[in-house]
Amino acid sequence: MAKLLPFRPRIAVGMGTCGTGNGSEGVYHAFADAIDKRGLDIHLARVGCFGFCAQEPLVNVWLPGRPLVILHRVQSQHVDEILDDVMMGNIPTALALCKIEEWDHITAQVKYGTGYANIPSWRDIPFFKGQKKIVLRNCGLINPDDVEEYIAVGGYQSLYNVLIDNRPDVVIEQIKAAKLRGRGGAGFSTGQKWDFLRKAVAEKKFIICNADEGDPGAYMNRNEIESDPHSLLEGMLIAGFLTGATMGIIYVRAEYPLAVHRLERAIEQAKEYGLLGEDILGRGFNFNIELVEGAGAFVCGEETALINSLEGFAGRPRPRPPFPAQKGLWGFPTNINNVETWYNVAPIIARGPAWFTETGSAKSPGTKVFSLVGKVHNTGLVEMPLGTPLKTFVYDIGEGGVGGRAIKSVQTGGPSGGCIPHEMFDTPVDYESLAQLGSIMGSGGMVVMDEDNCMVDVARYFIEFTNSESCGKCVPCRVGLDKSLRILNRITSGAGRMQHMETLEELSRYIRDSSLCGLGQSAPNPVVSTLKSFAEEYRAHIEDHKCPAGVCGVQPVGETA
Numbered sequence: 001m002a003k004l005l006p007f008r009p010r011i012a013v014g015m016g017t018c019g020t021g022n023g024s025e026g027v028y029h030a031f032a033d034a035i036d037k038r039g040l041d042i043h044l045a046r047v048g049c050f051g052f053c054a055q056e057p058l059v060n061v062w063l064p065g066r067p068l069v070i071l072h073r074v075q076s077q078h079v080d081e082i083l084d085d086v087m088m089g090n091i092p093t094a095l096a097l098c099k100i101e102e103w104d105h106i107t108a109q110v111k112y113g114t115g116y117a118n119i120p121s122w123r124d125i126p127f128f129k130g131q132k133k134i135v136l137r138n139c140g141l142i143n144p145d146d147v148e149e150y151i152a153v154g155g156y157q158s159l160y161n162v163l164i165d166n167r168p169d170v171v172i173e174q175i176k177a178a179k180l181r182g183r184g185g186a187g188f189s190t191g192q193k194w195d196f197l198r199k200a201v202a203e204k205k206f207i208i209c210n211a212d213e214g215d216p217g218a219y220m221n222r223n224e225i226e227s228d229p230h231s232l233l234e235g236m237l238i239a240g241f242l243t244g245a246t247m248g249i250i251y252v253r254a255e256y257p258l259a260v261h262r263l264e265r266a267i268e269q270a271k272e273y274g275l276l277g278e279d280i281l282g283r284g285f286n287f288n289i290e291l292v293e294g295a296g297a298f299v300c301g302e303e304t305a306l307i308n309s310l311e312g313f314a315g316r317p318r319p320r321p322p323f324p325a326q327k328g329l330w331g332f333p334t335n336i337n338n339v340e341t342w343y344n345v346a347p348i349i350a351r352g353p354a355w356f357t358e359t360g361s362a363k364s365p366g367t368k369v370f371s372l373v374g375k376v377h378n379t380g381l382v383e384m385p386l387g388t389p390l391k392t393f394v395y396d397i398g399e400g401g402v403g404g405r406a407i408k409s410v411q412t413g414g415p416s417g418g419c420i421p422h423e424m425f426d427t428p429v430d431y432e433s434l435a436q437l438g439s440i441m442g443s444g445g446m447v448v449m450d451e452d453n454c455m456v457d458v459a460r461y462f463i464e465f466t467n468s469e470s471c472g473k474c475v476p477c478r479v480g481l482d483k484s485l486r487i488l489n490r491i492t493s494g495a496g497r498m499q500h501m502e503t504l505e506e507l508s509r510y511i512r513d514s515s516l517c518g519l520g521q522s523a524p525n526p527v528v529s530t531l532k533s534f535a536e537e538y539r540a541h542i543e544d545h546k547c548p549a550g551v552c553g554v555q556p557v558g559e560t561a
Contacts (some may be wrong), residue, residue: 001152004110004142007064009042009086014058014140016049016226017219017258018380023075024057030076034083042086048227050140052127053380055097058140063089066113068141070122072097091116098122105137106347107154127378127397132359134367135343136383139227144262147269150230156275158346159234159241163283168242171349172198178353179365180345184210184301184338185413185442186518187364187431193335196325197243200333205245207236208329208336210306211252211259214298215414216465218445220369221339223381225252225259228343229266233276233289235342238349240287243335247288251306254293263291298415298469301443302517303336305471316471317517338443340369361387364430368441374448375402382446384429391425394448405450409533413442415462415469416522418529419455438529440522454551455534456541460488462526466519477520480511484527494554496542505531 004010013019013028028046035042050058055072061082062068069091071082078095085092099119102111122128133139142149150156162171176191197205209232213221225232236248252260267289270276278286297315299305304318307329328334344366348356357365364386372382376398384393394400394407401407409419412429418439420427427433431441449458467481484507487500508524515521531538540546545554 010062012045012047012060015046018053019056022056030079051381067099067101068112071095105153107350158349178356183340197335204332206329206334207245207248209250212301215445217373235345316473370444370446375450376448387428411447413440414445415465418525421533454549455530459526459530466523474516476514492552
């Protein structure tokens with residue numbers, strides 16, 4: 001705790017990918033140079049992203065006994081002013097976004113201090129109001145490259161308790177009682193998957209983390225790994241012990257270099273501290289974790305395609321059954337969970353299933369992290385209880401459209417999700433409610449679109465993406481998506497006919513019902529949902545040769561085009 005609350009001022013620069021892209025690297029080095037040049041007794045650290053990406057670069061300033069203050073949009077030219085204030089015991093209020101007096105890290109509490117009546121609490125900022133940080137409990141507050149800071153906020157305590165208690169069946173029942181569902185899209189019971197693996201009889205068992213986050217506009221997993229990699233390792237270690245697995249693999253996108261770097265560092269540190277490898281914490285438990293970088297194929301987010309990729313084959317799905325828990329990696333029983341699922345494990349063990357189910361809805365307890373992007377005033381990572389109405393994300397957290405433009409739709413679930421019209425923004429965001437609207441939860445992408453977006457072009461864009469990412473193994477996906485894309489291209493170019501709308505609906509049914517894996521089964525969602533809610537835009541393109549949003553270059557052409 002001495003590193004988080006030292007006997008001197010602490011300045012921490014948010015250095016996730018979003019912060020670095022906005023100049024935080026230069027800000028950090030400006031602080032380092034100025035502190036060294038002036039000989040100041042200030043602790044300088046790097047932290048991850050606190051979530052409010054639109055306000056980056058973010059800088060945390062803490063003076064002993066006072067609240068932690070988050071400064072926003074800090075530039076290198078602000079450094080001397082900040083240091084002058086800090087050395088006089090002050091905070092540059094003009095740069096202050098909010099303050100934190102105490103923080104619940106779930107497995108530990110940190111009390112920073114009181115004061116600064118003129119600076120709002122973080123909970124009073126519209127972007128953070130209503131958020132409950134379980135998955136993101138450590139992000140932006142601890143140094144992701146320092147295992148000691150993770151331990152200081154209760155890290156690896158849940159693992160220790162599980163090893164000491166040594167009752168795997170009981171803990172798996174707790175995960176079941178918490179109703180934790182996979183956060184990768186399908187929402188299957190995590191406890192049941194672990195139970196399947198535990199009961200499987202084999203000489204080897206594997207635990208896999210699916211960090212192949214490929215949705216356009218989604219970056220939840222990237223931020224979680226960049227900001228708090230040890231939470232991922234702890235979740236996998238606990239599952240390994242409970243299920244009898246001795247090997248874990250993290251399959252992460254090679255396009256995430258910072259996440260890869262911090263995971264590599266975390267694995268090294270965990271080994272150094274006896275938290276990974278042989279005889280973990282002296283309890284006779286052996287577990288190792290390897291990092292594998294994927295080439296970026298979207299289909300490898302499907303678990304059997306991911307397994308094929310790990311085995312050195314093309315990333316193409318396998319028919320099921322057998323399921324991975326029966327026959328997975330190299331033919332051995334395997335459990336695969338999404339990044340965010342692993343981040344919920346230690347909190348559930350620390351606080352119990354009853355605590356976890358207090359948040360969220362009856363069928364979908366807990367929280368979900370979403371990347372709120374697009375035509376909305378506030379963008380960033382948002383962690384809200386499942387069941388929160390969609391309008392809360394758009395109008396309360398996001399504070400509405402940019403430049404006063406009217407919001408038209410929100411697309412959830414990535415390229416395989418549906419477009420939800422503003423008339424349905426009262427819908428609670430959970431697995432069942434989104435499915436009823438023809439959308440999915442997915443990994444958590446949430447793209448806001450306003451009156452300047454053409455919904456036909458949106459559907460065309462996502463079908464183009466899934467068509468290019470299809471592995472081509474099964475005919476419905478390979479041929480059906482190509483045919484759908486050709487029709488959508490004709491409509492947006494002015495060569496569409498009214499029967500094309502009916503053909504698109506029919507094609508979508510075939511693709512959904514006949515495709516081998518989840519990519520094909522959910523790929524038609526953008527078409528189906530826009531045909532249902534924005535049919536007038538399709539008719540305008542076809543009958544009037546006009547794009548209401550002025551996006552598509554439609555023009556009258558011959559019927560034979």
